[in-house]
Amino acid sequence: MGKQRDVLPIVEKFYSLQGEGFHSGLAAFFIRLAGCDVHCPFCDVKEAWSDHFPLLPVEELVAEIVSNKAKHVIVTGGEPCMHNLDLLCQNLQSLQIATHLETSGTHSLSGSWNWICLSPKKNTQVKEEFYLKANEIKVVVETPEDFAFAEQHAKKVNINCLLYLQPEWEQRQKIEPLIVAYIMQHPQWKISLQIHKYLNIR
Numbered sequence: 001m002g003k004q005r006d007v008l009p010i011v012e013k014f015y016s017l018q019g020e021g022f023h024s025g026l027a028a029f030f031i032r033l034a035g036c037d038v039h040c041p042f043c044d045v046k047e048a049w050s051d052h053f054p055l056l057p058v059e060e061l062v063a064e065i066v067s068n069k070a071k072h073v074i075v076t077g078g079e080p081c082m083h084n085l086d087l088l089c090q091n092l093q094s095l096q097i098a099t100h101l102e103t104s105g106t107h108s109l110s111g112s113w114n115w116i117c118l119s120p121k122k123n124t125q126v127k128e129e130f131y132l133k134a135n136e137i138k139v140v141v142e143t144p145e146d147f148a149f150a151e152q153h154a155k156k157v158n159i160n161c162l163l164y165l166q167p168e169w170e171q172r173q174k175i176e177p178l179i180v181a182y183i184m185q186h187p188q189w190k191i192s193l194q195i196h197k198y199l200n201i202r
Ligand code: SF4
Pocket: 036, 037, 038, 039, 040, 042, 043, 044, 045, 046, 048, 077, 078, 079, 104, 121
């Protein structure tokens, strides 16, 4: 599995709007990297678990991003931290393009980030550096038990980290009213809706 800096395995790449968390609504170029060993049952990108995707030179990727109007790049997966992201971030930031990471925090961090979204997953160990550096945590809520899980992680993040609860898409009708009620009682949290799904865009 790649720890190379100059090529990355790409599942898909596209220019769209960020649908989740603090930057909801922001135009961004998405890079979905291959490989994930977390295997969440609710994962909606299970095809990204495998690492059998074409390796693309970072230079080529950056050239494509520049040819769009994107000023923000969101690196997601899979689990993007299974790869060395130093060169990608270096090249993007040198062009004044902001780098955003979406991670479960289970692998070591590489790259330089303007924004880190930590999305802790059950039965995994989040590495300490992610609690220190996360700009937001986003906890997917499937059942009422997940509020306690969210609070466990909220206790560990830095004081500036924003806190988001996001309804699991398939359970949203049942769980959304519980999230609304929870946030009204615990106003340090906000809701994150997957607005790209409501808009029927990628
Ligand atoms: S960490 Fe992300 S990509 Fe990996 S299984 Fe969980 S939801 Fe899917």
